Amino acid sequence: MSEQSSALKAAPQSGSASSGQSTGDDFVRIVDVVKRFDETVAVKGVNLSVRKGELFALLGSSGCGKSTLLRMLAGLESVTEGQILIDGEDLASMPPYRRPVNMMFQSYALFPHMSVESNVAFGLKQEGVKGGELKDRVHNALQLVQMAQYAKRKPHQLSGGQQQRVALARSLVKRPKLLLLDEPMSALDKQIRQRTQIELVNILDQVGVTCIMVTHDQEEAMTMANRIAVMSEGRIVQLGTPHEVYEYPNSRFSAQFIGSTNLFDGNVVEDEPDHIFIESPELPVRLYVSHGITGPLGMPVTISVRPERIALTRKPPEGAFNWGRGKVTNIAYMGGYSLYHVMLESGKTVVANVTSLALGEIDSPTLDDEVYVRWSAQAGVVLTS
Ligand SMILES: Nc1ncnc2c1ncn2[C@@H]1O[C@H](COP(=O)(O)OP(=O)(O)OP(=O)(O)O)[C@@H](O)[C@H]1O
Ligand SMILES: [Mg+2]
Numbered sequence: 001m002s003e004q005s006s007a008l009k010a011a012p013q014s015g016s017a018s019s020g021q022s023t024g025d026d027f028v029r030i031v032d033v034v035k036r037f038d039e040t041v042a043v044k045g046v047n048l049s050v051r052k053g054e055l056f057a058l059l060g061s062s063g064c065g066k067s068t069l070l071r072m073l074a075g076l077e078s079v080t081e082g083q084i085l086i087d088g089e090d091l092a093s094m095p096p097y098r099r100p101v102n103m104m105f106q107s108y109a110l111f112p113h114m115s116v117e118s119n120v121a122f123g124l125k126q127e128g129v130k131g132g133e134l135k136d137r138v139h140n141a142l143q144l145v146q147m148a149q150y151a152k153r154k155p156h157q158l159s160g161g162q163q164q165r166v167a168l169a170r171s172l173v174k175r176p177k178l179l180l181l182d183e184p185m186s187a188l189d190k191q192i193r194q195r196t197q198i199e200l201v202n203i204l205d206q207v208g209v210t211c212i213m214v215t216h217d218q219e220e221a222m223t224m225a226n227r228i229a230v231m232s233e234g235r236i237v238q239l240g241t242p243h244e245v246y247e248y249p250n251s252r253f254s255a256q257f258i259g260s261t262n263l264f265d266g267n268v269v270e271d272e273p274d275h276i277f278i279e280s281p282e283l284p285v286r287l288y289v290s291h292g293i294t295g296p297l298g299m300p301v302t303i304s305v306r307p308e309r310i311a312l313t314r315k316p317p318e319g320a321f322n323w324g325r326g327k328v329t330n331i332a333y334m335g336g337y338s339l340y341h342v343m344l345e346s347g348k349t350v351v352a353n354v355t356s357l358a359l360g361e362i363d364s365p366t367l368d369d370e371v372y373v374r375w376s377a378q379a380g381v382v383l384t385s
Contacts, residue, residue, distance in 0.1 A: 026085075027052040027210055028073070028178060033082035035068050035234075042068040044234035045082070050212060055204055057221035058214045060231030061257070066214040069231075070180050073212065074103040086178055102176035104167055104184060110155040117142065117151040120170045127174070141173035142166075144203055161192040168200065172207060179204070181213035185220060197224050218258050222246065230254050251385045255304040262310065262350050263383075264303045271297060276382060277321070278303060282348040288321035290377040295384065302383040307353035309379035312340055313372045314362055323374035324350060328365050340365070342373050 028050040035043040043065045050056045058066045071077040073084060075091055084091040086100060110119050121138045129137065142148040145165035155163055164187065171179055184200065185193040201224050204211050215221050221228050222242040230238040230245060230253075238245055238254045249255035252263060264287060266280030271292055278287040278301060287303050295301075317323040329349065330341035338359060340352045350373045365371050 057225035100177035103180040141169040310352035
């Protein structure tokens with residue numbers, strides 16, 4: 001740990017000794033939280049624990065309640081029902097100046113007339129920090145985000161990514177225990193956003209601050225977060241590591257929201273402990289998935305198969321399951337891979353993600369070519385809701 005980052009580490013909070021401190025696993029605890037705005041219920045009973053030092057992402061489409069939940073964590077919005085505890089202390093009983101939280105907003109406006117260093121110093125000055133300490137802390141925060149050489153510039157003399165880093169320095173300089181980021185990259189274009197995502201993770205790692213961020217960009221959540229909560233209409237519908245939510249979506253909503261996928265509707269015709277057969281009107285053969293489910297025969301289910309799990313062939317596949325025949329209706333060239341849209345005889349369109357290497361091996365099919373799509377028994381995930 002460098003001196004610079006330890007200078008920014010969350011300061012021990014005075015007064016917390018009087019309350020029950022959390023264990024590392026439930027540093028932030030959100031218990032049965034509901035938020036109502038007149039007739040709108042923006043948050044409908046959320047339970048969530050965030051670990052100390054974790055980078056946690058709230059992911060969901062517009063209007064699902066992400067910002068509202070974040071604003072309640074920041075103490076900017078009251079909680080209609082339920083409770084929020086930070087490090088074992090009830091947020092509602094803490095006066096605003098003692099809340100160990102800092103929020104960076106969806107539109108992180110820097111003060112346009114102030115220099116970079118004045119922007120970063122602003123909050124500290126308000127707290128009464130001055131002299132050498134003020135100078136050191138501002139300098140360390142700017143060094144952390146690699147903006148020390150721009151200290152004298154005004155915001156309009158910086159790029160979008162640089163402004164974003166100054167806003168981050170402004171949040172971190174106050175040594176919050178909990179940092180809340182609302183769409184931190186929304187002002188950045190794609191390329192600089194991807195670079196900034198990695199930088200931000202490294203900075204947060206160095207400082208060791210617990211961070212909850214909101215995004216509607218699933219790639220951003222996947223690359224940055226330790227864990228993700230997928231929200232829909234005020235509720236958390238799935239919670240897990242990026243790998244878990246991507247590979248094992250628990251519902252049609254999660255499967256479609258995190259990445260893209262192919263969904264086949266059908267009915268269970270054979271259910272054994274280690275595998276399951278499904279008949280679907282969308283395919284000429286049965287679907288075979290190498291894991292069982294609990295449910296009666298005939299039960300309607302949906303099978304999710306990711307595009308990168310689907311292979312394209314010219315020759316008919318040999319097995320008696322997991323394939324379909326159709327015509328190429330669209331090809332989206334993505335550089336290292338192409339997305340092939342294949343319309344099956346049933347009218348169902350299947351999307352396959354084919355690498356350039358694999359395309360060479362099958363002599364790059366073009367529009368209207370007849371092809372087969374197939375996948376393995378391990379590729380499918382059975383969804384029952
Ligand atoms: N102050 C308010 N008064 C009334 N309704 C509100 C208020 N703030 C938010 N809402 C409503 O609560 C719901 C959730 O809003 P919220 O801002 O939390 O969504 P979000 O998930 O952050 O969306 P976005 O991705 O678009 O930022 C929306 O239906 C919104 O209209
Ligand atoms: Mg929002």
